[in-house]
Amino acid sequence: MELTRIIVVPGLCLSPVHTLPADNEFMDFQRSSGVLLHITSLPSYGGIGDLGPAAHEFVAFLAAAKQHVWQVLPLCPTGYGNSPYAGSSAFAGNPYLISLEFLCDWGWIEGHRIADLAGRSGNVDFDDVERRKLPLLYEAAGNFLDRGPHTPQLAKQWAQFEEFCLAQQAWLVDYALYAELRRQFNTGAWTAWPEPLRLRQPRALAKVAVECGRALAQEQVLQFAFSLQWNNLREAAARSHIRILGDVAIFVNMDSSDVWVHPELFELDMEDPGLKPLRIAGVPPDYFSPTGQRWGNPLYRWDVLAESGFQWWIDRIRRACQLYDIVRLDHFRGFEAYWAIPEDEETAVNGEWIKAPGLELFRALEAALGPLPLVAEDLGLITPEVDALRHELELPGMKVLQFGFSGKGAHTHLPHRFTPDTVAYTGTHDNDTTLGWWQTASKIEHQAVEAYIGPIPFSNGVSSPVWPLLRAAQSSVAQMAIVPAQDLLELGSEARMNTPAVPSGNWSWRAPEQCWTAELAARLAAPAEVTDRDNDPLAAPEEEDAEAE
Numbered sequence: 001m002e003l004t005r006i007i008v009v010p011g012l013c014l015s016p017v018h019t020l021p022a023d024n025e026f027m028d029f030q031r032s033s034g035v036l037l038h039i040t041s042l043p044s045y046g047g048i049g050d051l052g053p054a055a056h057e058f059v060a061f062l063a064a065a066k067q068h069v070w071q072v073l074p075l076c077p078t079g080y081g082n083s084p085y086a087g088s089s090a091f092a093g094n095p096y097l098i099s100l101e102f103l104c105d106w107g108w109i110e111g112h113r114i115a116d117l118a119g120r121s122g123n124v125d126f127d128d129v130e131r132r133k134l135p136l137l138y139e140a141a142g143n144f145l146d147r148g149p150h151t152p153q154l155a156k157q158w159a160q161f162e163e164f165c166l167a168q169q170a171w172l173v174d175y176a177l178y179a180e181l182r183r184q185f186n187t188g189a190w191t192a193w194p195e196p197l198r199l200r201q202p203r204a205l206a207k208v209a210v211e212c213g214r215a216l217a218q219e220q221v222l223q224f225a226f227s228l229q230w231n232n233l234r235e236a237a238a239r240s241h242i243r244i245l246g247d248v249a250i251f252v253n254m255d256s257s258d259v260w261v262h263p264e265l266f267e268l269d270m271e272d273p274g275l276k277p278l279r280i281a282g283v284p285p286d287y288f289s290p291t292g293q294r295w296g297n298p299l300y301r302w303d304v305l306a307e308s309g310f311q312w313w314i315d316r317i318r319r320a321c322q323l324y325d326i327v328r329l330d331h332f333r334g335f336e337a338y339w340a341i342p343e344d345e346e347t348a349v350n351g352e353w354i355k356a357p358g359l360e361l362f363r364a365l366e367a368a369l370g371p372l373p374l375v376a377e378d379l380g381l382i383t384p385e386v387d388a389l390r391h392e393l394e395l396p397g398m399k400v401l402q403f404g405f406s407g408k409g410a411h412t413h414l415p416h417r418f419t420p421d422t423v424a425y426t427g428t429h430d431n432d433t434t435l436g437w438w439q440t441a442s443k444i445e446h447q448a449v450e451a452y453i454g455p456i457p458f459s460n461g462v463s464s465p466v467w468p469l470l471r472a473a474q475s476s477v478a479q480m481a482i483v484p485a486q487d488l489l490e491l492g493s494e495a496r497m498n499t500p501a502v503p504s505g506n507w508s509w510r511a512p513e514q515c516w517t518a519e520l521a522a523r524l525a526a527p528a529e530v531t532d533r534d535n536d537p538l539a540a541p542e543e544e545d546a547e548a549e
Contacts, residue, residue: 089257336355
């Protein structure tokens with residue numbers, strides 16, 4: 001049977017595999033600027049941002065604004081809380097991001113079937129997306145399985161689908177099994193599944209493969225659709241010399257397919273039938289929370305990973321480099337030392353710093369994959385050892401202007417202290433918007449901002465330092481300057497993407513319809529031009545030399 005053959009050939013993942021140029025032209029991150037906007041925040045049809053027309057319209061806006069970087073958050077399927085940093089797979093794509101409009105154009109689903117979905121405005125209602133959009137995605141996947149082998153219009157995609165299965169077999173079949181079992185048991189908590197499935201006994205998994213062949217194939221098709229649409233978007237961006245800056249969270253979710261497939265790589269109690277974590281990840285008390293952040297992710301058994309030559313991490317970073325032009329390593333300090341919290345602690349206060357493999361890991365990655373286009377998210381409690389690791393690896397770090405005005409110790413986040421190996425931000429997805437921050441900032445911070453950028457202008461009837469701070473970041477020596485879309489639109493706290501240590505109400509903001517105007521593009525292009533961030537970041541050195549002559 002054809003479907004059985006596809007499943008038995010475990011793996012699918014079509015899309016042209018992007019590789020780094022031989023001379024590694026991305027490594028210097030040439031002087032450029034860009035916008036941080038997660039895919040879910042696009043004003044797409046269907047109630048959630050996706051890889052459809054709205055994404056391509058945003059690429060056109062970036063090109064008109066002379067921006068050369070689009071930063072996104074992790075693209076993984078999300079679990080409880082909808083956080084892309086607590087995904088259900090470190091390798092799979094989020095089916096919610098698949099455009100039904102494009103599936104309709106491809107002939108996978110009829111137009112009338114998607115006609116009554118939520119529109120392009122308003123914040124994401126994730127429950128509504130699961131209830132209304134997800135069934136239509138499965139319907140489209142089923143149609144493709146039925147029609148693909150027999151319909152001339154779909155012949156090319158069917159061949160691509162089979163290629164995809166072979167290319168991504170290392171993770172795809174296991175993820176399809178995980179996703180189907182999660183659906184069957186109505187929970188992502190694989191530790192609550194029946195023991196034969198929880199422990200991945202071969203006979204139990206084979207039984208699922210036989211009984212649920214079509215459902216497993218549908219999961220594979222959805223990953224194929226995500227990959228195809230994502231690569232189409234990346235190619236559109238590349239044509240406008242826009243690089244995608246993606247994100248890799250250092251830890252994975254306990255309820256992820258990764259921990260289910262590879263429990264031996266994580267600090268789990270193997271004597272406990274529920275494979276309970278022994279210690280979990282987080283950070284001690286910090287800027288965001290007086291009790292720290294108790295993330296709950298299981299910690300790695302770095303000794304076991306080292307024995308395998310860090311193969312799981314090699315596979316993970318290889319996958320990231322297939323998806324992105326530049327890879328941001330979230331919580332980079334955790335590669336030098338991580339905060340380990342006993343699982344039974346209710347807060348993150350009573351943890352301890354444990355050394356991580358650091359340089360040994362990255363040398364293994366380089367040996368397997370070559371020079372890598374990485375950015376270190378080095379915010380928070382950064383020690384000299386963390387700085388030394390970043391400098392040894394020659395990775396750019398991050399600075400956030402919002403952090404720079406609270407006192408002299410914070411001035412490293414201000415442009416006069418930047419160095420070229422820096423990615424400068426007005427704020428990140430974890431910060432309040434710059435306008436929201438300004439409206440709640442202390443008197444000391446207000447005075448410091450005004451001393452730094454001058455009198456605060458009024459915009460839309462309120463004082464707003466957003467554009468002066470944006471210009472300050474762009475005029476710095478930092479190789480890259482990134483502005484969140486919310487700041488670009490001068491929105492307040494109502495548009496905040498995430499509040500760390502707050503478990504609900506995050507990740508739902510969407511940009512208003514028709515906000516990427518020609519006037520806004522021209523306004524953003526102006527500082528890019530005068531600060532020399534508008535040049536083609538992929539321009540060949542020979543062309544630049546010729547112009548100089």
